[in-house]
Amino acid sequence: MxxxxxxxxxxxxxxxxxxxxxxxxxxxTARVKLAAAPAAALAAAAPAAAERLYLNVEGVRxxxxxxxxxxxxxxxxxxxxxxxxxxxxxxxxxxxxxxxxHAGNGLSSTVEITDKVAAMQARAxxxxxELEVSLVQPEGASSEITVDRISIYRLRVR
Amino acid sequence: MSRLAAFAVQTGRGAMxxxxxxxVGSYLLLGFAQPASNVAALCGRLNVAQSVFxxxxxxxxxxxxxxxxADWILMVVAMMAPLVAANxxxxxxxxxxxxxxxxxxxxxxxxxxxxxxxxxxxxxxxxVLALTGAWIDLSLAFGVAVVWSMSPLAQWARNRCHGxxxxxxxxxxxxxxxxxxxxxxxxxCVFACWxxxxxxxxxxxxxxxxxxxxxxxLFADRIAPPAAPVWRxxxxxxxxxxxxxxxxxxxxxxxxxxxTKPLASTSQPVRTRR
Numbered sequence: 164m165x166x167x168x169x170x171x172x173x174x175x176x177x178x179x180x181x182x183x184x185x186x187x188x189x190x191x192t193a194r195v196k197l198a199a200a201p202a203a204a205l206a207a208a209a210p211a212a213a214e215r216l217y218l219n220v221e222g223v224r225x226x227x228x229x230x231x232x233x234x235x236x237x238x239x240x241x242x243x244x245x246x247x248x249x250x251x252x253x254x255x256x257x258x259x260x261x262x263x264x265h266a267g268n269g270l271s272s273t274v275e276i277t278d279k280v281a282a283m284q285a286r287a288x289x290x291x292x293e294l295e296v297s298l299v300q301p302e303g304a305s306s307e308i309t310v311d312r313i314s315i316y317r318l319r320v321r
Numbered sequence: 322m323s324r325l326a327a328f329a330v331q332t333g334r335g336a337m338x339x340x341x342x343x344x345v346g347s348y349l350l351l352g353f354a355q356p357a358s359n360v361a362a363l364c365g366r367l368n369v370a371q372s373v374f375x376x377x378x379x380x381x382x383x384x385x386x387x388x389x390x391a392d393w394i395l396m397v398v399a400m401m402a403p404l405v406a407a408n409x410x411x412x413x414x415x416x417x418x419x420x421x422x423x424x425x426x427x428x429x430x431x432x433x434x435x436x437x438x439x440x441x442x443x444x445x446x447x448x449v450l451a452l453t454g455a456w457i458d459l460s461l462a463f464g465v466a467v468v469w470s471m472s473p474l475a476q477w478a479r480n481r482c483h484g485x486x487x488x489x490x491x492x493x494x495x496x497x498x499x500x501x502x503x504x505x506x507x508x509x510c511v512f513a514c515w516x517x518x519x520x521x522x523x524x525x526x527x528x529x530x531x532x533x534x535x536x537x538x539l540f541a542d543r544i545a546p547p548a549a550p551v552w553r554x555x556x557x558x559x560x561x562x563x564x565x566x567x568x569x570x571x572x573x574x575x576x577x578x579x580x581t582k583p584l585a586s587t588s589q590p591v592r593t594r595r
Contacts, residue, residue, distance in 0.1 A: 176417050179490035198417055198491065221415075222487060266483035266547035311487040314415070 172320040177216075179314040180296070186232060186308045190299040193313050194239075197292055213320045215277045218296070222311025223252050224259040224269035230308045235297040236276065238283045246279045249301065255308070269311070276315075336409045336425070340402040344536070347399035351392070352529045393440040396521070397433065400536040401510065404543045405432060407483075408506050415488050416495045424488070424499035431503025432510070439511045447522040459523040466516035470542065470557070473550035474512075480547040481509035514539055 180193035218236060229252060236246040250272045252258075261267035284291055296313050409425055416424045450458045469475050486505060488498040517539055521532040538557050545556030 176415065176490055179415075181489065181494075183487060196491075198419075222485070261480055261484070262477075262547075262549050264547055266480045266485075268483075268485050312415075314490065 172318050174217075174316045174318045177315050177317050178294070179312055184298060184310040184313070186298045186300055186310060188300050188303045190235075190297045192295055192297045195294045195296055195313055195315055197294070197315065215275055215318045215320065216280050217316045217318060218246075218248075218274045218276050219271060219312075219314045219316055220250060220273075220298075220310055221271045221314060222269045223255065223271065223308060224267070224311075225252075225255045225308040226259070226306045227308075228256045229253045230255045231300060231302055232308065232310075233299050233301040234274070236279070237295050237297075238280075238287065238291050239293055239295055241283050241287045241291075244279070244283045244286050246274075246276055248274050250274070252308075269309075335406065336413065337403065337406045340406050340409070344399050344402040347395045347402070348529060348533060351395050351399060351532070389444055390437075390440070393444055394433075394437060396518070396532065397436040397440075400518070400532060400539065401432075401436060401514075403536070403540050404482075404510065405429070405506065408432075408485075408502070411485055412488065412499055412502065415490065416499070417490045420491060420495040424495045427496040427499035428503035428506075431500040432507040433503075435504055435507030435511055439515065443515060443518055444522075447519050450519060451523060459520070462516065462519040462523050466520055467555065469516045470555040471552055473552060476548060476550040476553065476556075478509050478513035479542070479545070479556065480550065482506060482513055482543060483547045484509070513542075 176198075178195045178197040180195050182193070184191050184193055218234070220232065220234065223230065223232070232250045232252070234246070234248045234250060238244065252270045252272065255270060257263045258265040258270045259267060280291065280294075294315070298310060298313075300308060405428075409428060412424050412428050413421050450462060452458075453461060484505070486498065486502040488502065489495045517535050520535055521528060524531045541557035541560040542555065545560050548556070
């Protein structure tokens, strides 16, 4: 399996949404299909190894100097189990400028969701095939924020 | 750790060893195939005025075109392969493992396609430049290349070489996105590097050595960070000297591999919520 070596282990992409999201004061939802059941993968991990799951909000761009996104993650059909996070992006405007030191690639943020997904899995009693991720600007939208992609990576810690 | 040292460490990681091997193989093919075949038969002779018209009178025009095309493709692969290491690493990171090879190949084909097409303009331009005579052609090509590297337009293009593109993770969409990313990166790369490709084409003796030096220069140019498009000293100097040469630069420009994030442009610390 192709993996990306990191300083602490190897990360592997297990899912991503299909299109760019335009986030305003109204929630926008994306479906992230998972290539392999993450909880099953966690269960199959060797005792010495630990696997973690991360939600990656990639390529966040906007004109404002900074931006805030509220993230809500649910598994379709599994009630009372959700992940809520607030992500702050300082330097958003500069990172979005193609003439700046980020080459216009924007910012990204990563949230660990291992235990929440495991809880969803336990509640569902079956492997999770898809996650639904909603994004909104909680403090109102002075300007639009775009998100290139929402992905889920699995990190196997050495 | 200086930028150059950091990249020296990274040469053993990811796609870089393969790209360096591809580059070295192309250099060797250009060097050793010259006496035996048409490949590279033209490249080093462009500054001989007679060869502009017919480098080998016994060859058909189509054979000459094939030889020029082969030369150009090998030259592009040799000089440009190491420059796409970061882009290729990005492709491998953002697609699913099942699509990593296919999307990487699609990226490389898109990138190479733009460079091959650019030869339709650059090779005739090199022929025309060769007509100005020995040393004048080389001086002219080198001078234009250095001034171009210092220009805001070249920095604008280099910034786009550092740009990423949204890619689908699965299926044929991942390959199509990889190809599109390759086309975009290739177009930016041609715009940033085009005058430097004319320099080796004006050198007959030591042609391969000049190609290697130019390739190294372009690599040093590429690993300099994106910056505002203004007139500046060539970024390759910044890489070699390890200091910021931008107007208003703050001296030593060092960074550590410890600050390298595992995922693209991660700006926030990993947050744990259980």
